[in-house]
Amino acid sequence: MTNQPAQQWGSRLGVILAVAGSAVGLGNFLRFPGNAAENGGGAFMIPYFLALLFLGIPIGWAEWAMGRYGGRKGFHSAPGIMGIWCKGGAGRYLGVLGVLIPLGVYFYYVLIESWCLYYFWEYLSGGIGLDPSSAIEVQVKQTREHFAWVTGDSAHGALFADKDHVVHPMLVAFGLTVVGNIWFVYRGLSKGIEAVCKYAMPVMAVLGITILIRVLTLDAPAGTTGQTVSDGLGYLWNPNFEKLGDFKTWLAAAGQIFFSLSVGFGVIINYASYMKKKDDVVLSGLTASATNEFFEVVLGGLITVTASVVFVGVAVTAMGTGGTMSLGFKTLPMVFAQMPGGAFFGAAFFLILFLAAITSSLSMLQPTKAFLEEALGVDKRVSTLMVTAWGLIGNFLVLWFSKGGTVAGTIDFWVGTFFILVVAAVQIIAFGWIFGLERGLEEAHHGAQIRIPRVFQIIIKYVAPAYLLVVIVGFCWNNLPDPKNADGTPVLNADGSRKLGELSKIFTNGDVQIGWAIILVTIIGLVTVTTIGAKRWRAQGLDLDGQLPAKD
Amino acid sequence: MLANLTALGWTFMLLSCGGVTFLTYWCFKKVLSTPHDEPDLPGGLGP
Numbered sequence: 001m002t003n004q005p006a007q008q009w010g011s012r013l014g015v016i017l018a019v020a021g022s023a024v025g026l027g028n029f030l031r032f033p034g035n036a037a038e039n040g041g042g043a044f045m046i047p048y049f050l051a052l053l054f055l056g057i058p059i060g061w062a063e064w065a066m067g068r069y070g071g072r073k074g075f076h077s078a079p080g081i082m083g084i085w086c087k088g089g090a091g092r093y094l095g096v097l098g099v100l101i102p103l104g105v106y107f108y109y110v111l112i113e114s115w116c117l118y119y120f121w122e123y124l125s126g127g128i129g130l131d132p133s134s135a136i137e138v139q140v141k142q143t144r145e146h147f148a149w150v151t152g153d154s155a156h157g158a159l160f161a162d163k164d165h166v167v168h169p170m171l172v173a174f175g176l177t178v179v180g181n182i183w184f185v186y187r188g189l190s191k192g193i194e195a196v197c198k199y200a201m202p203v204m205a206v207l208g209i210t211i212l213i214r215v216l217t218l219d220a221p222a223g224t225t226g227q228t229v230s231d232g233l234g235y236l237w238n239p240n241f242e243k244l245g246d247f248k249t250w251l252a253a254a255g256q257i258f259f260s261l262s263v264g265f266g267v268i269i270n271y272a273s274y275m276k277k278k279d280d281v282v283l284s285g286l287t288a289s290a291t292n293e294f295f296e297v298v299l300g301g302l303i304t305v306t307a308s309v310v311f312v313g314v315a316v317t318a319m320g321t322g323g324t325m326s327l328g329f330k331t332l333p334m335v336f337a338q339m340p341g342g343a344f345f346g347a348a349f350f351l352i353l354f355l356a357a358i359t360s361s362l363s364m365l366q367p368t369k370a371f372l373e374e375a376l377g378v379d380k381r382v383s384t385l386m387v388t389a390w391g392l393i394g395n396f397l398v399l400w401f402s403k404g405g406t407v408a409g410t411i412d413f414w415v416g417t418f419f420i421l422v423v424a425a426v427q428i429i430a431f432g433w434i435f436g437l438e439r440g441l442e443e444a445h446h447g448a449q450i451r452i453p454r455v456f457q458i459i460i461k462y463v464a465p466a467y468l469l470v471v472i473v474g475f476c477w478n479n480l481p482d483p484k485n486a487d488g489t490p491v492l493n494a495d496g497s498r499k500l501g502e503l504s505k506i507f508t509n510g511d512v513q514i515g516w517a518i519i520l521v522t523i524i525g526l527v528t529v530t531t532i533g534a535k536r537w538r539a540q541g542l543d544l545d546g547q548l549p550a551k552d
Numbered sequence: 553m554l555a556n557l558t559a560l561g562w563t564f565m566l567l568s569c570g571g572v573t574f575l576t577y578w579c580f581k582k583v584l585s586t587p588h589d590e591p592d593l594p595g596g597l598g599p
Contacts, residue, residue: 013583042561045568230557231557233561234555239561283582286575287576290572293575293576294573297568297569449583
């Protein structure tokens with residue numbers, strides 16, 4: 001769409017590692033073990049692997065094939081590509097969500113990435129100042145206060161009003177993180193994103209395996225709790241089959257697979273659009289998914305909760321498994337305070353988290369950059385400037401409105417969770433029903449090194465859309481209305497107020513409204529760019545409604 | 553609630569971790585051992 005040379009990946013391994021890098025994030029190490037421990041332990045793996053088979057892998061294959069096909073027609077953004085696959089404007093405008101998701105998630109994700117960098121720096125400097133001989137309650141309080149200080153949780157603008165420092169140290173970490181992201185995205189696919197992932201992924205694997213070996217060889221009992229590694233592994237892996245009768249367990253497993261693999265996120269479709277027709281997408285997609293699973297099940301499933309149970313006990317571990325951030329930033333610092341060589345292992349662990357986060361955040365900027373280039377016809381310098389400015393405005397708003405993390409939480413819930421389900425549903429329906437299953441599979445098989453087994457014909461056409469529909473309905477049912485007890489009475493908060501569902505919060509909570517304002521302004525901006533782009537593409541004679549076969 | 557890893561726990565852990573490790577190994581072996589430019593497989597569905 002511009003006169004600059006078309007971008008492409010440097011190697012096949014590079015694109016696989018880039019997609020895997022996008023998928024491997026904080027959720028692999030922190031969300032998965034908590035989810036598994038709360039939802040049946042080993043038994044959780046049954047719905048987990050079923051969701052991988054019926055949702056993650058088939059939707060991933062569809063997205064890879066859609067992206068590569070769109071690239072051959074001259075499009076690299078979700079609006080352009082989904083317009084082709086859905087044969088018209090509706091798909092194009094639904095594709096806006098495929099740019100909104102990575103950009104909106106970037107608004108807050110880069111802040112979490114900054115926390116990882118800051119904690120890494122703190123552990124390099126000796127730790128976060130916990131006294132391992134103090135009572136566990138004191139340590140719990142200290143880690144929570146420290147985390148609240150790092151995140152500016154106490155009040156809006158708290159990070160900009162730190163009286164002890166000229167500039168809050170977290171803002172320095174944030175600045176470095178943003179500069180790193182922008183620099184690597186500016187350098188382009190091959191020299192930027194691919195180069196980072198080719199180094200970061202092996203480093204993460206080596207560091208992860210090193211920590212895993214250390215955790216599994218801890219003396220028994222290593223900590224003050226009297227609990228052993230076997231207890232820690234038992235806490236996570238001993239199956240509780242009763243949980244399989246609870247619909248929420250199945251929903252949690254599908255959610256974990258879904259959000260972990262980055263399907264429906266708008267990244268795979270963009271990355272695959274830079275591949276050639278003869279480049280394999282079937283084995284590449286499976287390899288990227290498998291790599292993500294290795295980091296999640298093996299490293300995520302064996303390290304964090306095991307170490308936590310050994311050193312701080314089940315009660316404190318259970319407090320942390322309620323949320324991704326709690327386990328990583330509140331519970332594990334207590335573990336590292338107790339562990340021999342804790343500063344080293346703490347630094348190594350937060351370096352893994354930072355690398356996992358940066359390989360993901362890089363992937364969040366690229367789709368918007370590509371979208372601006374092809375819709376507005378600007379070159380990479382202008383598109384980098386625009387995406388930098390857009391990202392910084394979003395970052396600043398989330399940084400400023402930091403109290404309680406509600407603004408970030410709102411964007412995470414709607415953009416980073418709900419809209420992903422919507423995009424994935426559109427994609428699998430477009431692949432299996434609008435574009436046509438046989439045609440879609442034929443497209444996926446160009447250059448393929450392995451064949452998609454025939455059973456996936458049924459899975460892609462019927463099982464995955466139906467499964468996804470159940471997940472979407474269940475997700476809405478559990479989250480949107482105000483929660484009620486079994487007897488129909490409203491659920492109350494600790495202060496006696498009524499607990500609200502996500503829909504009620506939009507109309508009653510000012511911070512949620514700020515989050516929604518950010519979302520809506522971003523959508524309006526992206527829709528405007530899409531409209532401008534559609535006019536340009538039509539004027540250029542591009543087949544934006546997918547009426548013609550792709551060129552080879 | 554807290555118990556040593558049971559036989560069933562071992563089974564689930566080994567099958568899960570072993571399964572994804574083997575799949576990852578197999579995929580990378582296949583990716584790295586196949587020449588980059590290959591003729592297309594026949595279009596359509598697999599066996």
